[in-house]
Amino acid sequence: MSPRSPYVVVATAAQRSQLETITRRSSAPYRTVLRARIVLAAAEGESNTDIARALGINVDTARKWRKRFCCKGIDGLTDLPRSGRPRTFTAEQVAEVKALACELPSVSGLPLPRWSCPELAREVTTRGVAEQISASTVRRILARDAIKPWQHRSWIFPRDPYFAPKAARALDLYARMWDDEPLGADDYVLSADEKPGVQARRRVCRPLPPAAGRPMRVESEYRRGGTLAYFAAYDVHRAHVVGRCEPTTGIEPFSRLTAQVMTQEPYASARRVFWIVDNGASHRNWAAAARLNDAYPNAHMVHLPVHASWLNQVEVYFSVVQRKALCPDDFTDLDDVSNRLLAFQDHYNATARPFDWTFTRNDLNQILHRLGRHDLHAPRPLAA
Structure with a gap:
C-alpha cells in the first residue's frame, strides 16, 4: 500500500474552479495544465503513486507540486526564478554595443553606408569593448531594444517654412x-x-490561370x-x-x-x-x-x-x-x-x-x- 503524503491538499471552491479552468484552457502551457491536474487529483484524496501512474509522470513530480500547492497555494504552481548561466558580457559592454549600433559607420572611418551584425562584432573587438563576440550575440543584444542598423528608410525634410x-x-x-x-x-x-x-x-x-495547388503564372x-x-x-x-x-x-x-x-x-x-x-x-x-x-x-x-x-x-x-x-x-x-x-x-x-x-x-x-x-x-x- 502506498505511503500517505504528509501534505494533504484541501482546495477551496475558488481554487478548484481556477484549477479546472486551467485544465480546460487550450492555450495554456502543458506544464501548467499538468500541475493543475496533479493538484486536483491530490484534492480528491489520491496518493502520489496513483497520480503518477494516471498521468504518466514520475512520483517525485507529483510529490513536488503537491507540496508546493500546500505551502503557497496556486501561486506555488509557477516556476521559481532561475539564476541561469552567468552573464558573458557586462551591462556596460552591452550598452556600448548598442551605442555603437546607433552611430553611422563613417564615424569609425569605415567605408560602409550602414552596419551589419558581422561588421558590428568586428568593430566591437577592434575598439576593445570585448575580447570576442559573435555576430549572433550582437543580433540578440540589439533585438532587446529593436535596434536594426542594417535597415534603412528613406525620408525627406519639408523645406517650406509654410x-x-x-x-x-x-x-x-x-x-x-x-x-x-x-x-x-x-x-x-x-x-x-x-x-x-x-x-x-x-x-x-x-x-496561365490559377489551378489546384498552383497560383496564377505570368510570363516575365x-x-x-x-x-x-x-x-x-x-x-x-x-x-x-x-x-x-x-x-x-x-x-x-x-x-x-x-x-x-x-x-x-x-x-x-x-x-x-x-x-x-x-x-x-x-x-x-x-x-x-x-x-x-x-x-x-x-x-x-x-x-x-x-x-x-x-x-x-x-x-x-x-x-x-x-x-x-x-x-x-x-x-x-x-x-x-x-x-x-x-x-x-x-x-x-x-x-x-x-x-x-x-x-x-x-x-x-x-x-x-x-x-x-x-x-x-x-x-x-x-x-x-
Whole structure:
C-alpha cells in the first residue's frame, strides 16, 4: 500500500474552479495544465503513486507540486526564478554595443553606408569593448531594444517654412471645413493628379490561370507597346472618380480633365469646387489656379506644399489602380490599357466608399514638430 503524503491538499471552491479552468484552457502551457491536474487529483484524496501512474509522470513530480500547492497555494504552481548561466558580457559592454549600433559607420572611418551584425562584432573587438563576440550575440543584444542598423528608410525634410498652413488647408477640406466655416451641401472637394508612364506591356506568353495547388503564372518577358498618362479627379466625400487617358502629361491634358469634370453635374452648378493638387508641372503655382478660376468661376485650386503628395487622396486611388487594374499586366496596345483603366474606373465608382481619412492638422503638426527636432539646419520650427 502506498505511503500517505504528509501534505494533504484541501482546495477551496475558488481554487478548484481556477484549477479546472486551467485544465480546460487550450492555450495554456502543458506544464501548467499538468500541475493543475496533479493538484486536483491530490484534492480528491489520491496518493502520489496513483497520480503518477494516471498521468504518466514520475512520483517525485507529483510529490513536488503537491507540496508546493500546500505551502503557497496556486501561486506555488509557477516556476521559481532561475539564476541561469552567468552573464558573458557586462551591462556596460552591452550598452556600448548598442551605442555603437546607433552611430553611422563613417564615424569609425569605415567605408560602409550602414552596419551589419558581422561588421558590428568586428568593430566591437577592434575598439576593445570585448575580447570576442559573435555576430549572433550582437543580433540578440540589439533585438532587446529593436535596434536594426542594417535597415534603412528613406525620408525627406519639408523645406517650406509654410508647410503646415498650406497642408492644413487640404486637411480642413477633407474634414469639410474652409476658413473655419463648414462646407455646404453644394460644395465639393476634388483631389486631382496624373499617373504618368503607364506601360502597355505585352507578355511573350499568355498568363496561365490559377489551378489546384498552383497560383496564377505570368510570363516575365514582355514587349513594350508605349506609355500613356492617366489623369483623375477623385471626389473625396462621394468616392467618385472622373478620369481620362492622355498620350502625355502637361497643361493642356490637365485642362481637358478640368473641362470634363466642370461641365458635368453636380460640379457645373455647384457653389464651390475645390481642386486639391500637388506642384506638378501640369498645375503648378498661381498661374494654374488663375487659369482654372478664369475658366470656371466656382472652381478653386488649392496647392499642397512641395513634398506633400502623401496628403493627396487621389494617390491612394492610384495605388488601388496599380494593385487591382495594372498588376499583373498584359496589354496588346495602348488602347487596351486605356480601356482597362476606364472600365476599372466605372467598376470602382459602382462599389467604392470614401476613404476613412483620420489624419488631421493636429497630427500634421505633431509630425512636423518631431521632424523639426531632427533637422539641425532648420531656421525655425516647421509646425505652426
